[in-house]
Amino acid sequence: MTGRQELPKGKPHGDVVALCGGVGGAKLALGLSRVVPGDQLSIGVNTGDDFKHLGLHISPDIDTVMYTLAGLANPETGWGRVDETWNFMETLSSLGGETWFQLGDRDMALHVERTCRLRAGETLSAITADICSRLGIASRVLPMSDDPVRTLVETETGPMPFQNYFVEQRCKPAVRSVTFAGAERATTQRELAAALLKPNLRAVVICPSNPYLSVDPILAVAGMRELLHKVCAPVVAVSPVVGGKAVKGPMAKIMGELGHKVSHATIANHYAGLIEGLMVDCEEEGIPGNISVAVQSTMMKTLDDKIELARAALSFADDITAGRGTLQEQRA
């Protein structure tokens, strides 16, 4: 189904923009960060999950991406830091505080520092950039917007903020729809918009994050879809369906609740009109004909898996670009 080609030798490698949410997306972002020079990789991250908790501004997906890129992510939980201690939480519990959202002692430092700096008037972008620099992260980690966008999950039991659905309710209520409060008034983060419009852009990679909860909020930011239609490089997505299931989280459950099959075709149709290519782990019927397909193992267990998938996704985009050239040549 795909026209995989060898990269033309000596082709100049341009900039890459990745769009992602938390765990799964962050894994591919890590892979990309190992194959694209830091100053050429911009990672636009979902902030629809951001919320206020215990007076702190928490940005779960930005945290996961930063911790993952810095080699600090906790591989067992999929959130939070390695070598974490829990004395804050344990004591908070003994004082009658809210404990449904776990915050490790080291993790707390990030939330407290970010909250102080936001209160002092810095933007989430500026704070994220500074913290990335302190954590030794070379790639640009960019919030999708500095304006507040809040994911609201409409469920059978009523609407609920994302974290209440995801953490407190453990994704149990059936999802009817997902909305993004504030998205229509939000502005795409400046550097992210600029990165998307660069003439040397090589690829936009939509990482294998939950399309409904992690990628849709990014796409909902006012003007983002228009920006993606303007990019000169191919937009390719890596399907989060692996082995016919979701690797982690509520994606498969939500697909069912929304009346869709858990399939690459569902992903392809979800992103139809936006992507030129979809990377899948097995061939499948029902993918729209105007979307190129590349078959590749998409399970990322080791760092090598992540790097290999990152290389494959970029190579897939390069193939599409080369195909455009061929088409133009044919037309000429």
Add this chain to the structure above:
Amino acid sequence: MTGRQELPKGKPHGDVVALCGGVGGAKLALGLSRVVPGDQLSIGVNTGDDFKHLGLHISPDIDTVMYTLAGLANPETGWGRVDETWNFMETLSSLGGETWFQLGDRDMALHVERTCRLRAGETLSAITADICSRLGIASRVLPMSDDPVRTLVETETGPMPFQNYFVEQRCKPAVRSVTFAGAERATTQRELAAALLKPNLRAVVICPSNPYLSVDPILAVAGMRELLHKVCAPVVAVSPVVGGKAVKGPMAKIMGELGHKVSHATIANHYAGLIEGLMVDCEEEGIPGNISVAVQSTMMKTLDDKIELARAALSFADDITAGRGTLQEQRA
């Protein structure tokens, strides 16, 4: 110099109010809590040191008193908790956060929880009462006021908030005066005022805290001196001068800077018109004649020292009360 007498047998023991700041005062408060039933002991605590740091409301003296009474105080530092870990602080430092004020991982829980509840509209009193109950503290720990009072230290290098003087500047600048912003508009905490006016009050004990920085803010709260003049029980102070020096902190240094000798007489003159009795560790010239004096070891190293000093302070107050009775009998 004092007319110590045996307590009349069968004398009903009434309520006790202690006024205190941090370390030294908290030690005597602990002693008192072991000899006065919980529902009969009210501890009015200085909140002039309270401040906002990292977005958190910190109440250093209330914390020290609560941790001390709960058996959780760190005996080495004089502040914070035992069995503390410092992963939050270490990580905050690596993120470029402010680290001049040390906050342990467990200690953080108290500050975060208090700040959340203050923001939700609860009073400092209500929050303190609830936390005391959770920590198993039977005595009433009462902020001197629920209104903000902020200690400002006027120094040779200009005015500075208490914590900046005390922690950041390590008490180095010479003190010219101390003022208490907001004190004239503050209301004495309701239960503290009620405890002072109880007809069965046995004693008011001014604990051996720094008079300028820890007790004066309490006395500065609007109406507090008038309340103390109205109490039916003797007001006695335990001198914080021990062996001719301050046990800890900048008291001796400040006395010098204000032109006073480091002596019990300086303490007595500071509290003149307010106290009927001063407990000292050695006899001394220069104490006003209208202040009764009791000599007693006032160094509190062990729990037994604290209990013994608490008993002695109450017995001293009882002596003064008994002396009043004798005077009345003589007059009759």
